[in-house]
Amino acid sequence: MHFSASLLSGLALAATAVDAVAPSLGRAAPYSGCASNGIHNSGASTVNSPVACYPAGPSSVVGLSAVTNLLSSVTGLLGRVLGTIDAVTTTAQGVLNDANTCYSTCHTAQPTVILPNSNLGGLSLRAGVYLVGPTNVTVSGTLTLDGQNNPNAVFIIQINGNLNLAANARILLANGAQACNVFFQVGASATLGSGSTVYGNILAAVSVTVNSGSTCHGNLSALSGILNIINSVLYPQGTCNRVASAITTTSTTTTRRTTTTTPKTLATTTSNAPLVGVSVNALGNTIAVGATTTSGALGAGLSVNALGQTVTVGATVATTSGLGAGLTVNALGQTVAIGTTVATPTTTSGALGAGLTVNALGQTVAIGATVATPTTTSGALGAGLTVNALGQTVAIGATVAPGATTTCGNALAAVTVTVTATRRCGIVIVGGSYAGLGVAHKLLKTVIPSLDPKTPYKVTLISGSTHFFWTVGAPRAMLSPYPHDLSDSFIPIADGFTQYSEDSFEFVHGQVTALNTNERTLSVKLSSEIEQGSGGAMTQSFDSLVLAAGGRGPSPLYSIHGSHVLTLEAFRDLHARVPVATTILVVGGGSAGTETAGELGSTYGKTKNITLLSGTDRLLKNLRPAIGARAEGYLRKMGVKVVHNIRVESSKDGGDNGTLVQLSNGETMTVDILITATGRAPASSFLPEFLLDSRKAVVVDDFLRVPAAGPRVYALGDIASTSKGGAVDIKYMMPVAIANITFDLSDGRTGEAHEQRYLPSTKETQLVPVGRSKGVGAVFGWWTPSFFVWLIKGRTFMFPNALKTVLGTV
Numbered sequence: 001m002h003f004s005a006s007l008l009s010g011l012a013l014a015a016t017a018v019d020a021v022a023p024s025l026g027r028a029a030p031y032s033g034c035a036s037n038g039i040h041n042s043g044a045s046t047v048n049s050p051v052a053c054y055p056a057g058p059s060s061v062v063g064l065s066a067v068t069n070l071l072s073s074v075t076g077l078l079g080r081v082l083g084t085i086d087a088v089t090t091t092a093q094g095v096l097n098d099a100n101t102c103y104s105t106c107h108t109a110q111p112t113v114i115l116p117n118s119n120l121g122g123l124s125l126r127a128g129v130y131l132v133g134p135t136n137v138t139v140s141g142t143l144t145l146d147g148q149n150n151p152n153a154v155f156i157i158q159i160n161g162n163l164n165l166a167a168n169a170r171i172l173l174a175n176g177a178q179a180c181n182v183f184f185q186v187g188a189s190a191t192l193g194s195g196s197t198v199y200g201n202i203l204a205a206v207s208v209t210v211n212s213g214s215t216c217h218g219n220l221s222a223l224s225g226i227l228n229i230i231n232s233v234l235y236p237q238g239t240c241n242r243v244a245s246a247i248t249t250t251s252t253t254t255t256r257r258t259t260t261t262t263p264k265t266l267a268t269t270t271s272n273a274p275l276v277g278v279s280v281n282a283l284g285n286t287i288a289v290g291a292t293t294t295s296g297a298l299g300a301g302l303s304v305n306a307l308g309q310t311v312t313v314g315a316t317v318a319t320t321s322g323l324g325a326g327l328t329v330n331a332l333g334q335t336v337a338i339g340t341t342v343a344t345p346t347t348t349s350g351a352l353g354a355g356l357t358v359n360a361l362g363q364t365v366a367i368g369a370t371v372a373t374p375t376t377t378s379g380a381l382g383a384g385l386t387v388n389a390l391g392q393t394v395a396i397g398a399t400v401a402p403g404a405t406t407t408c409g410n411a412l413a414a415v416t417v418t419v420t421a422t423r424r425c426g427i428v429i430v431g432g433s434y435a436g437l438g439v440a441h442k443l444l445k446t447v448i449p450s451l452d453p454k455t456p457y458k459v460t461l462i463s464g465s466t467h468f469f470w471t472v473g474a475p476r477a478m479l480s481p482y483p484h485d486l487s488d489s490f491i492p493i494a495d496g497f498t499q500y501s502e503d504s505f506e507f508v509h510g511q512v513t514a515l516n517t518n519e520r521t522l523s524v525k526l527s528s529e530i531e532q533g534s535g536g537a538m539t540q541s542f543d544s545l546v547l548a549a550g551g552r553g554p555s556p557l558y559s560i561h562g563s564h565v566l567t568l569e570a571f572r573d574l575h576a577r578v579p580v581a582t583t584i585l586v587v588g589g590g591s592a593g594t595e596t597a598g599e600l601g602s603t604y605g606k607t608k609n610i611t612l613l614s615g616t617d618r619l620l621k622n623l624r625p626a627i628g629a630r631a632e633g634y635l636r637k638m639g640v641k642v643v644h645n646i647r648v649e650s651s652k653d654g655g656d657n658g659t660l661v662q663l664s665n666g667e668t669m670t671v672d673i674l675i676t677a678t679g680r681a682p683a684s685s686f687l688p689e690f691l692l693d694s695r696k697a698v699v700v701d702d703f704l705r706v707p708a709a710g711p712r713v714y715a716l717g718d719i720a721s722t723s724k725g726g727a728v729d730i731k732y733m734m735p736v737a738i739a740n741i742t743f744d745l746s747d748g749r750t751g752e753a754h755e756q757r758y759l760p761s762t763k764e765t766q767l768v769p770v771g772r773s774k775g776v777g778a779v780f781g782w783w784t785p786s787f788f789v790w791l792i793k794g795r796t797f798m799f800p801n802a803l804k805t806v807l808g809t810v
C-alpha cells in the first residue's frame with residue numbers, strides 16, 4: 001500500500017500553515033472562564049482573573065465572590081474571583097462572542113494529523129491541527145505539547161464529542177509551547193478529573209466541569225451550557241509571546257453556539273482505507289505507526305516510533321525528540337516498550353543490542369555504566385529496574401547469581417552478582433509542618449543511624465511552603481506581630497536541616513500534585529507561583545512515603561495556601577486594617593475562632609463592634625457544653641457579641657465599603673473585616689480517591705500505614721483518618737509512625753524495632769486561651785482552671801516551641 005504523492009504533500013503544507021495562524025480568543029483571552037448558561041462553583045476555588053456569563057444573568061453565577069485581592073476572606077467555602085464577574089453585560093456578550101468565534105476558527109481549521117488514539121495520555125504532540133478520530137476522548141496521565149522552541153507553535157485539537165480528563169491527568173507544555181497557543185475544540189462537553197493540570201484553552205460547545213484540586217491555565221468556555229468549578233484554581237492563559245511576523249488575526253464572526261457540531265470524518269486513502277496509524281519506511285513498505293516491527297520490515301538502518309518518525313537503528317535517541325510514547329529502539333532495530341522488564345534470556349541473546357539497554361524513561365544506557373544514585377532514584381533507571389555489568393535489565397530484588405549486594409539499585413560492578421536488597425533508600429515526606437518536620441528529624445537523628453550503614457538512606461522533604469507556620473500562635477500574631485515580628489510566626493524550614501549532611505537530606509520546594517501508587521512516584525510542581533514564579537515540574541520516586549500534608553481552610557490566615565507568602569501578606573493586611581476597623585465579624589465557634597475573638601476582645605474591648613458567629617448552638621463543640629459556656633461568658637465580658645445558630649452563606653468584598661455578608665437567617669450585614677475561622681479539611685486533593693475516606697482524609701490502619709497505597713506508605717497529622725486534628729494528636733502519632741517505619745525498614749531485624757498501634761484518645765484535651773489573661777479547656781478529660789490555660793498556652797502562645805519544631809528539638 002502506498003500513499004498518493006498529492007496527499008502526502010497536502011499534509012505537509014497544512015502543518016506549515018498552522019504554524020503561522022493562531023486563533024484569537026479576542027476579548028475572552030484575559031478571562032479564566034465563560035459560559036452561556038451559568039457558572040457554578042462549590043468549594044474554596046481561586047479564580048485568578050475575571051469570568052463572564054451571557055446571556056444567563058447574575059443569578060446563574062453561584063458560589064463565587066468577586067474580590068479585589070486574594071487575601072480577602074470570604075466565607076461559606078465560597079470561591080474567590082480576582083476581578084469582575086461579568087454577567088449579562090455588554091462586556092460579557094463580547095467575551096462569549098469572541099469565544100464562539102475562536103471555537104469556529106478551531107473547528108474549521110484543516111487537520112494536519114489524524115490521531116487514532118481515544119486516550120491522548122502519554123503522547124507528546126508537536127505543533128499542528130489534530131483531529132482525534134474517536135468521538136469521545138480521554139487523557140489519563142500526561143499529554144505533552146512540544147513547542148520545539150518555536151513561540152508560534154500552535155496546537156489545535158479537534159474533538160467531536162466529549163473530552164474527559166482522568167483524575168490527576170496533566171496537559172503540559174514543553175520547549176517553549178505557550179498556553180495561549182493551545183486550543184481544545186470540544187464538540188460536546190469537557191470534564192476535568194480531580195487533581196488535573198491543564199495548560200491551554202478548552203472551548204466546549206456545551207459545558208465544562210472542573211473537579212476538585214485541579215489547576216487550569218487558560219480559558220474554559222462552556223458555549224451553550226454551564227461552567228462547573230469544584231474547589232480548584234483557575235488562571236487565565238497568561239502572557240503570550242509570539243514572533244511578530246507570524247501573528248495573524250481572524251475576522252470571522254459567529255453567533256452564539258447552541259448545538260454541538262457535526263463530527264468530521266477521517267481523511268482516507270485512494271483505496272478508502274483510513275490514514276490512521278500508517279507510516280512509510282525507507283524501503284517503501286507501509287507499516288503501522290508504533291507497531292513493534294522486526295528488523296526486516298523496516299529496511300536497513302531505520303525504525304519507526306509512535307509518532308511515525310523514522311529513527312536510525314541503534315542510535316541513542318533522546319526521549320522527548322526521537323521516540324514517541326512508550327517506545328524505544330534497540331541496536332537490532334526492534335522497538336521496545338518503555339519501562340518494560342526485558343527477560344534475561346532475551347537480553348543476553350542480544351535483544352537489546354550491544355552496549356545499550358533501555359530504562360523506564362526510554363533513555364538508552366551504556367552497559368556497565370555506573371548510574372549515580374540520585375539519578376537512579378529520580379527515575380533514570382525507572383521503577384523496579386536496574387542495569388548490570390552485562391547490560392541486562394533485571395527487576396530490583398531478583399537474585400541474579402550469588403555474590404555481592406547492590407546498593408540502592410546502582411549498576412552492578414561485578415559480573416557475578418546478587419541483587420538481594422529491596423530498594424528502600426529514598427524516604428519522601430510530603431508536608432513541612434508539625435508532622436512532616438517531626439518525622440524528618442526523628443528519621444535523621446535516630447532511625448537511620450540505627451539501620452544498616454551500608455544502605456545510603458536519604459530523606460526528601462517536599463513542602464509547598466519554604467517556611468513553617470506556627471498556627472498555634474496565629475490568633476495572637478495575626479492581629480499584631482508577636483512576640484517580636486512576623487519572622488517568629490514563619491520560620492525557614494532550611495534552618496532546621498543544616499545540621500545534617502547533604503547526602504542524607506534534601507528539601508524540595510514544591511507542591512505535590514499527584515501520587516501514582518503503582519509507579520511509586522509523586523508529581524511535583526516546583527516552587528510556588530508566588531514565591532518564585534513557575535519553577536517547572538519533576539517526578540519524585542520513593543521507596544517509603546510519609547503523607548503529612550495536613551489540613552487547609554478557606555482563609556490563608558489559618559492555614560498555608562501553597563506558599564507561606566499568602567499567609568504572611570494576610571497577616572500584614574490585618575495588622576494594617578484592624579486598628580482602624582469599626583466592625584469585625586469572626587466566623588467559626590471552634591478553638592481558632594474563639595481564640596481570635598478573645599484576642600480582639602481583650603485588645604479592643606468595647607471600642608469596636610466585634611461579633612463571633614458560632615455557626616452551631618454553642619462554642620467549642622470538642623469540649624463539654626459547660627466549658628464552651630464559660631468561654632462565651634469571658635467573651636461577653638470583654639464586649640464581644642456571641643451569636644449562635646446563624647451561618648454565613650456568602651460574602652462579597654466591597655473594597656473600601658467593607659464586606660457585604662449574607663447570613664443564613666436572610667439578613668445581610670456590612671463589616672469592615674470578616675475573619676473566617678472555619679472549614680478546615682484534609683489537604684488531600686493531590687491523592688487518588690481510593691486512598692481517602694468520606695471526609696477526604698487518608699485511610700490509615702492502626703499502624704498509621706496506608707494499606708491501599710502499597711508497602712511503606714504512612715500518614716499522620718491532620719491528613720490521617722484517625723486524627724482528630726491538632727498538634728497534640730501528632731505528638732501521640734509520632735512515636736507510633738516512627739516505630740513502624742523503623743520496623744518496616746529493618747524487616748523487624750533491629751533488636752529494638754517493634755510495631756506499635758495508634759489508639760486515639762477518647763478523652764477531651766484542648767486548651768483555649770480567651771484573651772490575654774483568661775482561658776478554658778480540659779486535659780485528658782480533666783477540666784482545667786483559667787489560670788492553668790493562661791500559664792501553659794495563653795501567656796506566650798507557646799512561641800518558644802516554634803523554632804524548636806523546626807530544629808527538631810521540641
Ligand SMILES: Cc1cc2nc3c(=O)[nH]c(=O)nc-3n(C[C@H](O)[C@H](O)[C@H](O)COP(=O)(O)OP(=O)(O)OC[C@H]3O[C@@H](n4cnc5c(N)ncnc54)[C@H](O)[C@@H]3O)c2cc1C
Pocket residue numbers: 430431432433434435436462463464465471472473474475510511512513548549550551552558559560562592683686716717718719725726727728729730767
Ligand atoms: C489558629 C489555629 C490554632 C491552633 N492551635 C492548636 C493548639 O493550640 N493545639 C493543637 O494541638 N493544635 C492546634 N491547631 C491545630 C494544628 O495547627 C494542626 O493540627 C497542625 O497544624 C497539623 O499539622 P500537620 O503537620 O498535620 O499539617 P499542617 O500544619 O496543616 O501543614 C501541612 C504542610 O503540608 C504542606 N502541604 C500541604 N499540601 C501539600 C502538597 N500538595 N504538596 C506539598 N506540600 C503540601 C504545607 O505547605 C504544610 O507545610 C491550631 C490550628 C489553628 C489553625
